[in-house]
Amino acid sequence: MTQAAPASVHVVSLFDARPFFEKALIYGLQHGLIDAARRDAMAQEAPKGMVQIARYFGSEYLRPELEKARDRLVNLISLHLEDASGGDLRVAAELLRDHSLLSRSKAGSDMLKALIVMPQNTHFGMNERGGFSDRHIPQLARWSLASYADYQAEFAARQHAVQAVEAALWLADQLGLSADELQDAEPDAEAVIRTALLLGAMRRKELPDWVAFEKLITVLRQKQPAPDTLKLPKNLPADYQQVVESVRQSVIADWPKLLDVRLPPRKLFDQTPAFMGRYFWIEDALSEVSQHDHNRSAAWNKLTQGHSDDGTVLTLCLCVAAGSSPKTLLSEKAAAALVRKIRKHGLQASAATDYLVAHAPEQHQDDFAALWQDFVGEARSTLLSDHDPKLNDALALLRRECNVS
Secondary structure, eight states, X not given: OOOOOOOOOOOOOOOXXXXXXHHHHHHHHHTTSSOHHHHHHHHHHHHHHHHHHHHHHSOTTSHHHHHHHHHHHHHHHHHHHHHHHTTOHHHHHHXXXXXXXXXXXXXXXXXXXXXXXXXXXXXXXXXXXXXXOGGGHHHHHHHTTOOHHHHHHHHHHHHHHHHHHHHHHHHHHHTTOOHHHHHHHOOBHHHHHHHHHHHHHTTOOSOOBHHHHHHHHHHHHHHOOOGGGOOOOTTOOHHHHHHHHHHHXXXXXXXXXXXXXXXXXXXXXXXXXXXXXXXOOBOOHHHHHHHHHHHHHHHHHHHHTTOOOHHHHHHHHHHHHTTSOXXXXXXXXXXXXXXXXXXXXXXXXXXXXXXXXXXXXXXGHHHHHHHHHHHHHHHHHHHTOTTOTTOHHHHHHHHHHSOBO
């Protein structure tokens, strides 16, 4: 006798598509939580709620608007009940027993209004300030027909943005930047958090401007610390720890590039698409100009050895105008070679002027340029003369006006 194969066990999962409001109401009626009087009261409340909703979103005089209002009423109540009860039908039924339908519909509407004004992303400049207003009504109309699952997904996404923004505000405040100043700067919250973590690792106490941030990266590259030096601030509120930790992991992922000495900071943070806006510094044009002038002055002083006399400036300009490397002192032999080069290839006076604009300290540029133009006006004919084959006149000129030893 052949033994029959064991029957397959099928687990059937029933999907109940009824609105949560309907499920809670039926549960309450079946379990004696909602009596006939309360049921009749609901029957009186529902039409009033439908008319109010239809009026709010359009017109209470059009049948399609009233039908949609009925769907909105049921859905708003369902959203509130499922959220407030955590899906427990008994708790939801008790809420229906103890409160009016209109109050439960309003509670659902308030949930959605709060959702709508939550930040949608972490960029300070793209989030609205203030609460719910008439301009948000079209969004409320769409959300009033959304499922609870859609609400939960949107709330989770926006809650992450809220926590990131609040964490950035908290960290900025610790580093001396107010909420209004941060709002005006319009960074991404994550950019603020990343910079704050770097500052913590380097024991800095203030949010930097670009000059200070560039120095921070330079010091970081000199020390070459391990990424585990990045720590969450010890006094960071618990509500922000998860979001700051996720940003910390992104800084660790950036670590190789942050420490790569082959990448100039300006090129990395201002010209690499993946890093543009990824870190935050205070925009301070005056500071950057001051630093630029300081750097320019330092480079000029190094070239001229701190001298700014007429002979030094003219010697340097003459070298550039001849197409040679800038020097501030020429030997007799080098001066003669320079004159021969000028006579063969010409005197590029504008090249020297451009050089002054690019390299001389800004406060001296006009004086240096005027000095050079006067020299060119007087010396050009002598330097280019065909009647001075032995260079006697040209060299005499250079000994008088430039630095020739």
